[in-house]
Amino acid sequence: MNGATVIRNARHWRTGERLDLAFDRGVILASPRQDEARVIDARGLVLAPGLVDLHVHLREPGQSAKETIERGTRAAAVGGFTAVACMPNTEPVLDSAAWIEWVRARAEAAGYCRVHPIGAVTMGQKGEQLTEFGALKSAGAVALSDDGRPIMSASVMRRALEHARHAGLPIVCHEEDLTLRGDGQMNEGWVATRLGLRGIPAAAESVMARRDVELSALTGGRAHIAHLSCAESLDALRDAHARGILVTGETCPHYWTLTEEAVLGYDPHAKMNPPLRTERDRRAVIDAIRDGTIDCLATDHAPHTEDEKRQPFDQAPFGIVGLETALALTITHLVEPGHISLARALELWTESPRRVFGLPDVRLEAGHPADLVLIDPEAAWTVEPTAFQSKGRNTPFAGQRLVGRALATICDGEITHLDAAIEVGGARPGRREAGLERSGSLATPR
Numbered sequence: 001m002n003g004a005t006v007i008r009n010a011r012h013w014r015t016g017e018r019l020d021l022a023f024d025r026g027v028i029l030a031s032p033r034q035d036e037a038r039v040i041d042a043r044g045l046v047l048a049p050g051l052v053d054l055h056v057h058l059r060e061p062g063q064s065a066k067e068t069i070e071r072g073t074r075a076a077a078v079g080g081f082t083a084v085a086c087m088p089n090t091e092p093v094l095d096s097a098a099w100i101e102w103v104r105a106r107a108e109a110a111g112y113c114r115v116h117p118i119g120a121v122t123m124g125q126k127g128e129q130l131t132e133f134g135a136l137k138s139a140g141a142v143a144l145s146d147d148g149r150p151i152m153s154a155s156v157m158r159r160a161l162e163h164a165r166h167a168g169l170p171i172v173c174h175e176e177d178l179t180l181r182g183d184g185q186m187n188e189g190w191v192a193t194r195l196g197l198r199g200i201p202a203a204a205e206s207v208m209a210r211r212d213v214e215l216s217a218l219t220g221g222r223a224h225i226a227h228l229s230c231a232e233s234l235d236a237l238r239d240a241h242a243r244g245i246l247v248t249g250e251t252c253p254h255y256w257t258l259t260e261e262a263v264l265g266y267d268p269h270a271k272m273n274p275p276l277r278t279e280r281d282r283r284a285v286i287d288a289i290r291d292g293t294i295d296c297l298a299t300d301h302a303p304h305t306e307d308e309k310r311q312p313f314d315q316a317p318f319g320i321v322g323l324e325t326a327l328a329l330t331i332t333h334l335v336e337p338g339h340i341s342l343a344r345a346l347e348l349w350t351e352s353p354r355r356v357f358g359l360p361d362v363r364l365e366a367g368h369p370a371d372l373v374l375i376d377p378e379a380a381w382t383v384e385p386t387a388f389q390s391k392g393r394n395t396p397f398a399g400q401r402l403v404g405r406a407l408a409t410i411c412d413g414e415i416t417h418l419d420a421a422i423e424v425g426g427a428r429p430g431r432r433e434a435g436l437e438r439s440g441s442l443a444t445p446r
């Protein structure tokens, strides 16, 4: 694309001030010029740095029936994301530099947003032998995780945190004591009893969260606790912050919107891990977002095929998709009821995750990358899974009326998502090709 692009009549996500912002070759310019090749009329919509999701399962290599890097990053662009970190529980596991490089190359060729791979902590995610953290980092890994599985051995986790500290990478912890979880299918409690399903106690998560807080304190390694779902784990994170321990934590939209009662009726779309908890836990999640205990938000986007999710509840896999509903679930259930401001909500999806993983800063200032999202916080829409860009349609929010939507997403200066409501004018309009424009340089900037 030759020449600059300008976004006119936008509203700054933090200050609310009216804003014109120009960019060229992927970089924000100091001021709009007169020779813009392309003009986007924002009509007073909110302009923010592109959203970042630290917890996404793109399923490649090996599970492309569930999701592909191309479809997953398309879904990310529609959701307003310009960067995602993808989990290594693929087939094979991302436990070598070669596979980290493979994911990055594939994302660069086919991706609609920046993809930051997360390397495995242990070979094959077996929880025994550590991978080569330095080599994974050199290949582009931004964090390490055995997500999908816990690291059951405390001594392995201790050594992992020690090595991760030297490598300068955080370890993303999937907190689940397998001996407590057993073959549980949903949260332990009255709903499980009534449905005749085996339960997973909240303690399966919280005892491991407590353990990893202590191991982080012991080693000085950085632990990032994934998908926090219950009050006791949030207390562990709160205590860690109070003690100055290098632990951060994330939660996901389903934990502030749904409870275990969504499982009544045996809907496999309400089956995820950690499971949906009680109303008390849901309120604790919202409190932890309000009081700053939660460091950032993430989706745990976990696509499965329709055949897999159509099985009986106890046989269906855990997980739901999240990229295309995250922003709206945040605005509808956190901002609209007044729990947090829109600016704070966007901070939790932009600056906060970048800080947690040490990704390059993106601000609406000259010289920063043109990774941007244009948001209509009042747009009402109905969740229609067949319209998802993701291959996964496994969402418990189908048919729900939500508020808030990304109307345009720009990654590295290229339009990666453009709603029909947005007018693009200028010498090179091309709305048709706009949605298909891709940069050849969406590699992890390191």
Ligand SMILES: [Zn+2]
Binding pocket: 147, 148, 149, 174, 226, 227, 273, 274
């Ligand atoms: Zn997990």
